Amino acid sequence: MDISEIIQKENLVFKKTEFLTDKSLSYCPGCGHGTVHRIMMEVVDEMGIGEDTIGIAPVGCSVLAYEFMNIDMQQAAHGRAPAVATGIKRCWPKKYVFTYQGDGDLAAIGTAETIHACNRGENIIIVFVNNGIYGMTGGQMAPTTLPGMKSSTSPYGRDVASMGNPLKITELVAQLPGTNFVTRQAVHTPGNARKTKKAIRKAFENQKLNNGVSFVEVVSNCNSGWKMTPVKSNEWMVENMFPFYPLGDIKVDGNFVK
Amino acid sequence: MKELRLMKGNEAIAEAAVRIGVDAYFGYPITPQSEIIEYLMTENPEERTGMVVLQAESEVAAINMCYGAGATGKKAMTSSSSPGISLKQEGISYMAGAEIPCVIVNVVRGGPGLGTIQPSQADYFQAVKGGGHGDYKMIVLAPSSVQEMADFAKDGFDLAFKYRTPIMILTDGVIGQMMEKVELMDYTPRLTDEELIEKYTWATTGKSKDKERRIITSLDLDSAKQEQHNHHLQSKYRQMEEEEVRFEKFNCEDADYAMVAYGSSARICQKAVELAKEKGLKVGLLRPITLFPFPKKQIEEMTKKVKGILSVEMSAGQMVEDVRLAANGKAKVEHFGRYGGIVPTPEEVLEALEQKVISA
Numbered sequence: 001m002d003i004s005e006i007i008q009k010e011n012l013v014f015k016k017t018e019f020l021t022d023k024s025l026s027y028c029p030g031c032g033h034g035t036v037h038r039i040m041m042e043v044v045d046e047m048g049i050g051e052d053t054i055g056i057a058p059v060g061c062s063v064l065a066y067e068f069m070n071i072d073m074q075q076a077a078h079g080r081a082p083a084v085a086t087g088i089k090r091c092w093p094k095k096y097v098f099t100y101q102g103d104g105d106l107a108a109i110g111t112a113e114t115i116h117a118c119n120r121g122e123n124i125i126i127v128f129v130n131n132g133i134y135g136m137t138g139g140q141m142a143p144t145t146l147p148g149m150k151s152s153t154s155p156y157g158r159d160v161a162s163m164g165n166p167l168k169i170t171e172l173v174a175q176l177p178g179t180n181f182v183t184r185q186a187v188h189t190p191g192n193a194r195k196t197k198k199a200i201r202k203a204f205e206n207q208k209l210n211n212g213v214s215f216v217e218v219v220s221n222c223n224s225g226w227k228m229t230p231v232k233s234n235e236w237m238v239e240n241m242f243p244f245y246p247l248g249d250i251k252v253d254g255n256f257v258k
Numbered sequence: 259m260k261e262l263r264l265m266k267g268n269e270a271i272a273e274a275a276v277r278i279g280v281d282a283y284f285g286y287p288i289t290p291q292s293e294i295i296e297y298l299m300t301e302n303p304e305e306r307t308g309m310v311v312l313q314a315e316s317e318v319a320a321i322n323m324c325y326g327a328g329a330t331g332k333k334a335m336t337s338s339s340s341p342g343i344s345l346k347q348e349g350i351s352y353m354a355g356a357e358i359p360c361v362i363v364n365v366v367r368g369g370p371g372l373g374t375i376q377p378s379q380a381d382y383f384q385a386v387k388g389g390g391h392g393d394y395k396m397i398v399l400a401p402s403s404v405q406e407m408a409d410f411a412k413d414g415f416d417l418a419f420k421y422r423t424p425i426m427i428l429t430d431g432v433i434g435q436m437m438e439k440v441e442l443m444d445y446t447p448r449l450t451d452e453e454l455i456e457k458y459t460w461a462t463t464g465k466s467k468d469k470e471r472r473i474i475t476s477l478d479l480d481s482a483k484q485e486q487h488n489h490h491l492q493s494k495y496r497q498m499e500e501e502e503v504r505f506e507k508f509n510c511e512d513a514d515y516a517m518v519a520y521g522s523s524a525r526i527c528q529k530a531v532e533l534a535k536e537k538g539l540k541v542g543l544l545r546p547i548t549l550f551p552f553p554k555k556q557i558e559e560m561t562k563k564v565k566g567i568l569s570v571e572m573s574a575g576q577m578v579e580d581v582r583l584a585a586n587g588k589a590k591v592e593h594f595g596r597y598g599g600i601v602p603t604p605e606e607v608l609e610a611l612e613q614k615v616i617s618a
Contacts, residue, residue, distance in 0.1 A: 075475035087326025
């Protein structure tokens with residue numbers, strides 16, 4: 001059988017959403033970013049809101065997210081995405097606006113913008129990919145690097161006494177009255193990816209209802225920065241990241257989940 | 259009928275913003291410009307025109323809110339004073355790189371550091387020579403009256419959208435705080451969303467099915483493309499130098515000596531020119547209205563007629579460097595300045611002219 005006979009419309013079992021471009025991802029093989037991109041754009045596609053969605057790429061590994069997400073996008077200065085999103089959303093209240101940020105961007109240099117956008121209850125979505133390291137710049141210690149975890153700027157492991165504690169910013173923003181939906185998910189297994197997709201869908205639905213901030217953390221790996229194989233890094237993530245950053249909903253419809 | 263009002267400079271620019279159809283103002287309080295956001299919050303622009311006004315958590319956030327709004331084609335404005343403008347430099351550089359229109363008002367106070375809340379012109383270098391990182395320029399408008407505070411808001415947005423770039427209105431505590439008669443412009447309606455989408459095809463307003471999607475970014479990791487982008491930016495700055503130079507001259511026709519001064523210093527120098535006339539001295543004044551692009555040719559022209567030039571600023575000597583570059587050794591150029599929040603008197607200025615330029 002010739003390949004052209006196989007590639008027929010009636011044989012189609014899977015199709016990439018048109019809201020992802022055909023560009024090869026710039027992410028390392030094994031990285032979770034690509035999965036999160038796909039999930040987000042599938043939700044945009046399924047909700048039919050591609051014409052009304054404006055995304056904001058951060059500084060960090062996902063700085064080039066605008067190359068892959070096939071919608072109108074802006075690239076923001078380091079940490080400032082929630083302020084940029086505020087500027088857009090206040091002027092275009094009917095558009096869907098999301099930020100896509102990593103842990104250094106969102107929980108270190110952009111802490112003020114994150115907390116205040118959340119506290120004002122901006123009707124935006126913040127997607128926070130937490131891999132506990134600065135991936136783009138070559139594996140330095142991040143605000144979410146675990147105690148004892150090695151990085152290029154904590155080569156002997158994060159010493160909490162001198163380097164401070166990892167910041168659980170998701171729990172922190174959940175305390176703010178402006179956040180409506182706060183959840184922590186992962187994408188390392190098909191089951192987890194499905195849960196993340198459900199969360200992203202809820203976040204977009206929330207925005208339609210003007211409910212305030214939906215904050216979706218995705219705990220992810222960084223096999224390059226962690227100096228592990230992709231498989232090993234996922235195992236390490238489950239064993240070390242998840243106990244510190246437990247998965248699940250923290251706040252749903254403005255109420256804490258017990 | 260003309261609408262005349264007695265207003266502070268800060269109030270005039272805020273009222274003008276509402277009238278010219280600004281879509282959004284984002285700001286953070288700092289003396290001596292807090293009246294701008296106070297006025298806007300009091301005057302309910304949301305009800306009057308639909309203009310959004312938001313007090314941000316910082317100057318950094320405010321400029322980035324402008325980035326987001328401006329990148330969707332909205333007329334976004336922010337204001338601050340010197341220390342706050344330093345914080346905005348990152349955002350201004352990003353806007354220049356990503357080609358986002360915006361009007362930034364700097365009501366300058368004395369520095370460095372926390373300095374003083376009194377007027378100063380010591381942010382000239384920051385405004386004119388870049389301020390933020392990278393090769394970029396901003397058109398800098400320098401009002402010298404409350405009327406111009408109002409008028410330049412409109413001119414500023416026209417220029418910001420003509421060139422798709424951030425522009426600065428550089429004023430100081432004198433102009434911001436003093437009250438003068440101002441003739442207010444008629445209302446220009448804000449663009450509807452449909453009009454905006456039609457007009458600004460570059461704006462990120464959501465990808466429509468029949469159009470290419472839009473990306474607003476200052477990043478290009480391919481150096482060759484980044485250089486091309488810089489060529490494009492530089493060509494805009496050259497066009498500004500050719501088309502946007504603005505200045506004003508007083509008594510320059512048969513002047514033996516000239517002063518160069520902008521903003522509130524130009525007002526003081528106008529008086530000094532009158533005092534000089536009483537003494538039988540022929541002194542002219544050239545007031546740059548745009549600090550970038552700088553009226554280089556006009557100053558060069560002036561060197562053919564005058565024996566010497568005094569650059570007068572409320573700084574330790576910043577604009578004087580541009581005056582010297584323009585004069586290019588063809589005339590003696592001296593500087594006189596008071597700083598740290600001190601405003602010079604016309605008598606002091608005239609005395610400096612006599613000592614540094616005329617009798618030296």
